[in-house]
Amino acid sequence: MKGLILFFAMFCTGLTAMAALSVQGTYQGKNLYVQNPMDDEGFGYCATKVTVNGDIMPGGTSMGAFEIDFSMFNIEIGEPVFIVIEHNDGCKPKILNPEVLLPRSTFSVESINVSTAGELKWSTSGEQGKLPFVIEQYRWNKWVAIGEVQGKGSGENNSYTFKATPHSGENTVRVVQTDHSGTKRPSSEVKFVSSTSKVTKTPAKVKNEIKFLANGSSVQTRYEIYDAYGNIVKKGVGSKVNCSNLLRGVYYINFDNVNEKFIKN
DSSP states (O other): OHHHHHHHHHHHHHOOOEEEEEEEEEOOSOOEEEEOOBOTTSSSBSEEEEEETTEEOTTOOOSSEEEEOGGGGTOOTTOEEEEEEEEETTOOOEESOGGGGSOOOOOEEEEEEEOTTOEEEEEEEOOOSOOEEEEEEEETTEEEEEEEEEOOOOSSOEEEEEEOOOOSEEEEEEEEEEOTTOOEEEOOOEEEEEOOOOOEEEOSEESSEEEEEETTEEOOEEEEEEETTSOEEEEEEESEEEOTTSOSEEEEEEETTEEEEEEEO
């Protein structure tokens, strides 16, 4: 009985508190590298086990740094991965390049077209991660984001649609993706001529409100208002803009496909 109690006490003393570090993302063809310090007692290394999508990584972790080689798990590029690194409490391994699991913009546009009503359709191939497509419209001498469609992220052919709100005259639109690198990847541009009537604003000298009209009737349009220093003070989509809270002075307004200056009284 004494021997049993002694064994149980030795067993409990040998137990080490454990913790886990997890990371998930999308396999992009590159491996993860892990810095593995000594545990807090100095008798071994911190990490004790690594699993990838539930499968144990072979080879162990008894080294100061190790590589998580995804090729050992038969994972295809674009597949989701979930990594768990079990480690002793009191120390923590460090993943040196977690950005390799972030989705990259890799799409190729197979076709893109837009109707005269502004219905944009495009198809892609080669997507390797779920990233949003931002739809941009060229107006006011710059590209303006007008909407977003979530990418499907698979490597197969994918099709998307978006209804753009046209301005009068010729319209130019495109789709853009931006990944963790911060680099924009735009599609080719497509153009269409809208039957939308030209929009005007009233009054010329503004006191409380700006109204947008087309053929004498109230109409909605996208707009931006800047102060004399180039700071944007209002933006949106509507048939009128409340300007009562603007200070007196000179302002610039973008609406429909034109730029104008106005005085706030």
